[in-house]
Amino acid sequence: xxxxxKMKNEKIYIEIAEMIRIAxxxxxxxxxxxxxxxxxxxxxxxxxxxxxxxxGNITTxxxxxxx
Numbered sequence: 792x793x794x795x796x797k798m799k800n801e802k803i804y805i806e807i808a809e810m811i812r813i814a815x816x817x818x819x820x821x822x823x824x825x826x827x828x829x830x831x832x833x834x835x836x837x838x839x840x841x842x843x844x845x846x847g848n849i850t851t852x853x854x855x856x857x858x
Contacts, residue, residue: 826845829845829856830856831843831844831845831854831856839851840853842854
């Protein structure tokens with residue numbers, strides 16, 4: 792991995808950290824909304840879509856709510 796020199800402007804790092812904080816909060820809120828509406832959490836791994844069901848089980852079968 793190539794070493795990259797740290798930029799001299801500290802403000803940039805603060806702004807990036809704030810953007811990441813806001814994005815992470817938005818993702819968590821979207822996950823909660825989806826859970827409230829019965830929409831399972833999804834993720835993609837090794838070319839397959841996985842669904843995390845309400846009971847915590849993980850499946851590759853598309854849940855009925857999404858059909």
